[in-house]
Amino acid sequence: MESGDMKEIILMFHVLFGVGCIITAVWLFVDVLHASEAHLGRIRKLSVVLAMFMWLAFLIGGYWYVRLYPADKAIILKGPWPFAHNFFMETKEHLVIMLLLLASFLPIAAANNLAANPAARRLVLWTTAGIALLGLMVEGHGAIIAMGVKVALLAGQH
Amino acid sequence: MDDTTLSKYTISFGLSLALCSVLNALLVVLKETSRTVVAELQKTTGHQWVTHVAIVLVLFALLGWLFSLANHGQGLKLPAGRLTGIVVAGVVAGGLIITAFYLFAG
Numbered sequence: 001m002e003s004g005d006m007k008e009i010i011l012m013f014h015v016l017f018g019v020g021c022i023i024t025a026v027w028l029f030v031d032v033l034h035a036s037e038a039h040l041g042r043i044r045k046l047s048v049v050l051a052m053f054m055w056l057a058f059l060i061g062g063y064w065y066v067r068l069y070p071a072d073k074a075i076i077l078k079g080p081w082p083f084a085h086n087f088f089m090e091t092k093e094h095l096v097i098m099l100l101l102l103a104s105f106l107p108i109a110a111a112n113n114l115a116a117n118p119a120a121r122r123l124v125l126w127t128t129a130g131i132a133l134l135g136l137m138v139e140g141h142g143a144i145i146a147m148g149v150k151v152a153l154l155a156g157q158h
Numbered sequence: 159m160d161d162t163t164l165s166k167y168t169i170s171f172g173l174s175l176a177l178c179s180v181l182n183a184l185l186v187v188l189k190e191t192s193r194t195v196v197a198e199l200q201k202t203t204g205h206q207w208v209t210h211v212a213i214v215l216v217l218f219a220l221l222g223w224l225f226s227l228a229n230h231g232q233g234l235k236l237p238a239g240r241l242t243g244i245v246v247a248g249v250v251a252g253g254l255i256i257t258a259f260y261l262f263a264g
Contacts, residue, residue: 062208065207066205086260087260091256091260094256095256095257097214101175101179105172105245108167108171108172117163117164117238119238119242126242134253
């Protein structure tokens with residue numbers, strides 16, 4: 001393995017924890033739909049796991065964005081898909097901040113008695129749905145950014 | 159009988175989340191339209207995005223904590239059903255401002 005591969009490995013961990021966050025959000029959504037006293041412990045633990053996944057994805061992605069992305073950005077902007085940076089990366093880097101806030105808020109909301117409190121249950125359902133949808137959206141943005149690099153490199157070969 | 163009350167931290171940090179989502183979006187508009195602002199953000203931590211994130215996270219923690227101190231430490235009062243609407247409205251508004259800005263003005 002070459003040292004240059006670390007860039008891709010870091011990026012893969014960013015995506016891995018992001019996907020973990022989305023899967024946990026969907027799992028939690030279903031669990032909260034059927035919330036009972038017996039499930040409350042698992043729901044609370046899962047909400048903390050989700051927040052940890054999100055923070056890991058964010059910190060790794062943040063490191064990659066600040067330290068390693070400028071090279072990719074230069075390639076994208078010279079290629080046929082400059083919107084991969086100008087729209088998709090620019091929106092992604094700011095939408096993920098809201099995703100981080102939602103994930104950080106989730107364990108606080110999940111600490112209520114979801115089995116006996118329909119308002120708290122509704123709040124957690126909306127929060128997990130927001131995390132899953134926003135998470136899928138930024139994963140899609142990430143795919144388009146990666147594609148922006150690929151089409152630029154391919155265009156440069158011809 | 160159903161419990162319909164939310165903990166003071168749920169209300170406080172839920173309101174803070176909604177508010178910070180909108181503030182995050184407004185900071186995007188501000189820094190993208192003002193070179194002075196982006197230069198200040200850049201100068202503070204060495205990267206404008208890192209400072210942007212730090213501001214939003216500190217505000218989220220600070221506002222959540224301050225809201226929980228209101229009413230002599232009992233926290234802000236809000237009908238339980240309204241908080242969900244406020245959180246959803248804040249996140250949707252923040253997302254729309256950011257997307258619309260880069261789509262039409264970015």
